[in-house]
Amino acid sequence: MCASAERLDIRVKTTTISNQGGWEANTSFKSAYLLRERDLVSGPMLYVDVDAVFHVSPLKYLAGLDCDIAVYYDLGDGHLVSATLFLQxxxxVRHLLAEWNQQCVxxxxxxxxxxxxxxxxxxQASARPRYKVFHLPVGFCWIFDREDxxxxxxxxxxxxxxxxxRVVHENLRTSGKLFSIRKSKVQRRMDRIREIEDILFRHSSDGSL
Structure with missing residues (x-):
């Protein structure tokens, strides 16, 4: 994430979070982290998971949004994906983050x-919604091998x-199995990471993701 942001002159802040004891607990800590960061950072704030890659700077696009929060909903089943969040x-937003954290706890x-x-x-279903929500396009949460x-x-x-x-879920799914004929999602992810790293760390800055 940092290398791809640097090549686009995007300033980033990364924070190491200790293991909270499990996958759900680790992801639930995101609400507490963002609640704290919202008080520390002035102005609009873009959160992405640490395994994200920036292909094009999203800053100009985001600057034109009129919302409190911008979030992506999956094209397949419509579920919210918290891997990319834009917070004004x-x-x-502070009220939303506080409520989110309270319920996660x-x-x-x-x-x-x-x-x-x-x-x-x-x-949004209430008579007077408190939050102004913008639905981000799929290009803000792109997954290279998702058919949708x-x-x-x-x-x-x-x-x-x-x-x-994928690594966590694949380990649980294949526990005790000797092999899988079909190329796993984890292997496809590893192949994709190698493609991206080849551009970021081996090719010239003219390389394109």
Whole structure:
């Protein structure tokens, strides 16, 4: 993530988070982290998972948005994906992050993005929504081998998510199995990472992702 941001002159801040004890607990900590960062950082704030890759700077696009929060919803089943979040510096965002964190603490067994999706859905269904929400296009949460993404009308890819979660889920799925005939999602991810690293670290700065 940092190398791809640097080549586009995007300033980033990375934070190392200690293991919270499990996958759900680790992801649920995102709400607490963003709540804290929202108070520390002035102005608009873009969050991406650490395994993301910037293809094109999204800053100009995001600067034109009129919203409190911008988030991507999966093209397949419509679930919210918290791997890319754009947060304005507003009271509404602080309230949303506080509510998200409160519910994540109360329900650590529930995936953080499911909690956030539920909060936003309830708010948007109310008579007077508190939060102004913008739905980001798929180019802000691009997954290179997702069929739904590939079938979508061609558009600019700003951020690619490399889904480190695949390793966790694949290990659970294949535990005790000797082999798999079909090329796994994890292997496809590793191949894609090698392609990107070849551009970022071996080729000249003229290389294109």
């Amino acid at each position: 510096d507003t009271k509404a 109360a329900h650590p067994e529930i995936w953080d993005q499911k909690v956030l999706q539920s909060i936003i859905a309830a708010d 993404n590939l079938r979508a009308p061609k558009q600019q890819v700003y951020i690619e998510q490399l889904q480190a979660a």
